[in-house]
Amino acid sequence: MPHTALAPNPDDDLIEPRMLRLLDLLYRTRSVTQSAAALGQSQSTVSIWLGKLRRQLNDPLFVRTPSGMQPTPRADALIETARNALESLRLLTTCDVSFDPATAERTFRICMTDASHITLLPQLLAHVRTFAPCVRLVAARIDGNTAAALQSGEADLALGLVPWLDAGFYQQTLFPQDWVCLVNARHARIAQQLTLQRYCGEGHIGIVGGTGAQVLERALEEQQIHRNIMLELPGFLGLAAIVASTDLIATVPRHIGETLAAMTNLSVLACPVAIPPFTVKQHWHARFHHDPANRWLRGVCEILFQSRRIKHGEPKPGSEA
Structure with a gap:
């Protein structure tokens, strides 16, 4: 029927x-x-x-x-x-959810400072081109949108000093940073040592962008040390050429200072001002903590940049791991 x-x-x-x-x-x-x-x-x-x-x-x-x-x-x-x-x-x-860098075709977007463009990006790019030839890198700015970009997946990783990333984010220390002074190697009034008196009497280049600059300015203000700023720059672009062609002093994190000095005729001197050190970290959102591609990228940065072996990144207290 x-x-x-x-x-x-x-x-x-x-x-x-x-x-x-x-x-x-x-x-x-x-x-x-x-x-x-x-x-x-x-x-x-x-x-x-x-x-x-x-x-x-x-x-x-x-x-x-x-x-x-x-x-x-x-x-x-x-x-x-x-x-x-x-x-x-x-x-x-x-389906296989593993990530094979040798055959993967994808783009990684990494938030970083312009200093990292000079100090970290060349080494990272060389590694990626060797071991992941079809992977493309995009360098993005660290700014007020970084947290949202990491959470949404628009960005994969943030490298640098990003203290406002808290709940929901993992972090891993890569290397410490203290401060040095970058000067022209032929500076007539400065030999191998920079005294506090000479530091205060010379002209300076001020880098006004980034959280590192805030650490520096806060330390100078607390110690009531005044610099004679002759030039302000938003970042490190052009800094080496300017220092190499003038008698101005640039107070910068050690990694960028030593990198620029190796590329140009510059001297790296101990900074006579007590400035708190900080650590450069990699940051990622908890949503992508187990993502194979994100894990691979973090592992590459750990291998390339971490100065000493530490426990793998843990979420900050209150984060949603």
Whole structure:
């Protein structure tokens, strides 16, 4: 006897994967008996499942004929969609989520200071080009949008001093930074040692951008030390050329100072002012803590830049790990 259309049950909105599998098997075999055997269920159980599926889709789906269970036009229309859904579910449970840098094609966006463009980026780029030739890097600024970019996945990592990243973020120390003075190697009034008196009497270049500059300015203010700023720069672009061609002093973190000195005819001298050191860290959001690609990128930065082995990054107190 032909089945009549049944009204859908509003409580049965979602189709279970086993129902999709039943639809596929019935369509292939045209047999409840064979479908039940393939599913490892009794015929009565499969009949109950088929009844539920008919209610959900508001159609008999299959009708008995002398040649077996024949699909209705509704079943014909749905079968490819059902099979695509089953394939998607299969991929979800079997796909390899590992990250192979040798074959991966993706872009990493890293928030960093312009100092890191000089000190860290060349080494990182050389490593990536050697071991991940199809990976592309984008250097982004560290600013007020950094936290949101890391949380959304727009950015993968932040390298530097980013003290405002708190709950929901992991961090890992890479290397410490103290402060040095960068001067022209031919500076007539400064030999191998820079005294506090000479420091206060010379002209200076002030770097006004970044959280490191705030640490420096706060220390100078607390010690009531005044610098004669002759030039202000928003970052480190052009700093080496200017110091090499003038008698001005630049007070900078050691890593950028030593890097610039190695590239130009500059001297690195101990800073006569007590300025608190800080640490350069890598930061990432808890959402991507277990992401294989993000883990690979963090591991590369750890290998390249970490000055001593420490415990792997942990979330700050209150973070959502």
